[in-house]
Structure formats: structure tokens, C-alpha cells
Amino acid sequence: KQEVTQIPAALSVPEGENLVLNCSFTDSAIYNLQWFRQDPGKGLTSLLLIQSSQREQTSGRLNASLDKSSGRSTLYIAASQPGDSATYLCAVLDYQLIWGAGTKLIIKP
Amino acid sequence: DVKVTQSSRYLVKRTGEKVFLECVQDMDHENMFWYRQDPGLGLRLIYFSYDVKMKEKGDIPEGYSVSREKKERFSLILESASTNQTSMYLCASTASTTSSYNEQFFGPGTRLTVL
Numbered sequence: 001k002q003e004v005t006q007i008p009a010a011l012s013v014p015e016g017e018n019l020v021l022n023c024s025f026t027d028s029a030i031y032n033l034q035w036f037r038q039d040p041g042k043g044l045t046s047l048l049l050i051q052s053s054q055r056e057q058t059s060g061r062l063n064a065s066l067d068k069s070s071g072r073s074t075l076y077i078a079a080s081q082p083g084d085s086a087t088y089l090c091a092v093l094d095y096q097l098i099w100g101a102g103t104k105l106i107i108k109p
Numbered sequence: 110d111v112k113v114t115q116s117s118r119y120l121v122k123r124t125g126e127k128v129f130l131e132c133v134q135d136m137d138h139e140n141m142f143w144y145r146q147d148p149g150l151g152l153r154l155i156y157f158s159y160d161v162k163m164k165e166k167g168d169i170p171e172g173y174s175v176s177r178e179k180k181e182r183f184s185l186i187l188e189s190a191s192t193n194q195t196s197m198y199l200c201a202s203t204a205s206t207t208s209s210y211n212e213q214f215f216g217p218g219t220r221l222t223v224l
Contacts, residue, residue: 031206031207031208031209032209032210032211034212034213036215041197041218041220042217042218043199043215043216043217043218044199044201044215045215046212046213046214046215049210049212051209051210052209053209089152091213093206093209093213095206095207096154096157096167096206097142097154097213099151099152100151101151102151
């Protein structure tokens with residue numbers, strides 16, 4: 001059974017730093033992996049989707065990588081800003097979306 | 110732009126009431142989903158639908174039912190609301206669940222409180 005883990009559960013860094021969020025999964029037979037952002041009390045916003053045949057995707061200051069063989073994905077955020085503070089979730093598509101528990105990110109001004 | 114809308118952002122109901130949560134998507138997606146999200150438990154799939162009038166149970170269907178009479182609309186029904194159904198409810202849609210390039214898009218969520 002597919003399991004998705006996100007470590008750390010929470011992360012606090014000063015503004016301006018580059019940072020990496022981690023996502024690992026147990027079964028490499030996935031269709032894709034998505035990273036989402038969730039602000040408190042709000043819905044989920046899709047940030048990046050990496051297809052199973054791809055290695056990485058970029059959008060602005062965000063870069064997501066995928067290594068299926070090791071069951072890992074990372075979300076790299078460059079030059080972090082207070083507005084990046086949110087919970088970041090990853091999910092793998094394995095017929096259904098299987099979710100990680102999320103990393104709560106706080107960017108300190 | 111894909112848009113998924115939910116009928117209410119906040120809802121307060123009493124124990125035993127019948128509750129309807131509505132979700133509408135405007136991208137002609139085949140698949141629609143209802144999740145609930147609780148602190149410490151993450152997102153859990155309640156029901157999903159891959160076509161009109163078709164439905165499949167997710168991980169936690171007990172106490173819920175769904176209806177999909179039109180492609181764009183997927184309703185979640187709490188037949189007799191209970192306090193343990195107080196939660197954030199999220200609707201999502203996607204064109205395909207077996208394609209590597211299809212994203213899931215989410216609505217803004219409905220925060221339901223059952224008193």
C-alpha cells in the first residue's frame with residue numbers, strides 16, 4: 001500500500017533563505033506527483049505537477065524534483081518570503097491521490 | 110482557468126440535520142472527489158465519482174452519501190449530521206486519474222460545524 005511521508009512536519013526559516021521540503025513515497029509505480037499549498041482555513045492550490053517520466057518542474061521561485069527509483073521528491077523554494085508561509089502538501093497519483101501530512105512552513109521577516 | 114466552487118465557505122448545523130454540500134466544476138472533468146481534512150489526520154477521501162451517476166467509496170464513507178446527476182456537479186450528503194462530522198470539506202476534480210499530466214484542482218473548502 002502506497003504511503004507518503006513529509007519531513008519535517010514544521011519548518012521555520014528567516015526571510016531570504018533558500019529551503020527544501022521533502023516528500024517520500026513507498027511505491028514507485030505512480031502516474032505523477034503534485035505539490036500543493038494550503039493557507040490556514042483555505043482550500044488547496046496546486047503548485048507543481050511532475051509527471052512520472054519527468055525529473056523536475058519549475059515555476060518562478062519553485063522547483064520540484066522527482067526521483068522515482070528512490071521514492072523521493074523535493075520542493076525547492078528560492079529566496080523565501082513571508083508570503084510563502086503556508087502548509088505544503090505533496091500527493092502521488094496512484095489511481096487515487098495518496099497524501100502526505102504536510103510541512104508547515106513559517107518564514108520569519 | 111479551472112474553477113471548482115463550493116456552495117458555502119462556512120456552515121453551522123445541528124445534530125441530526127440533513128446537510129447538503131454542493132460542488133461545481135466548469136472544466137468538463139470526468140472525475141470528482143470529496144475529502145475531509147482534520148488536524149493530525151490530513152486529507153481523507155470520502156467518495157469519488159468517475160462519471161455521471163457513478164460513485165465509489167473512499168476511505169471513510171460511513172455517514173455520508175453522494176449524488177452526481179450532472180457532470181459538473183457533485184453533492185455530498187450527511188443524512189443525519191453528527192458532531193464528529195465537524196470538519197473542513199474539500200471538493201476536487203480532474204480529467205483523469207490514470208494520466209500522468211492531469212492535475213487535481215480543489216475548491217475553496219467548506220468549514221462545517223455540527224453543534
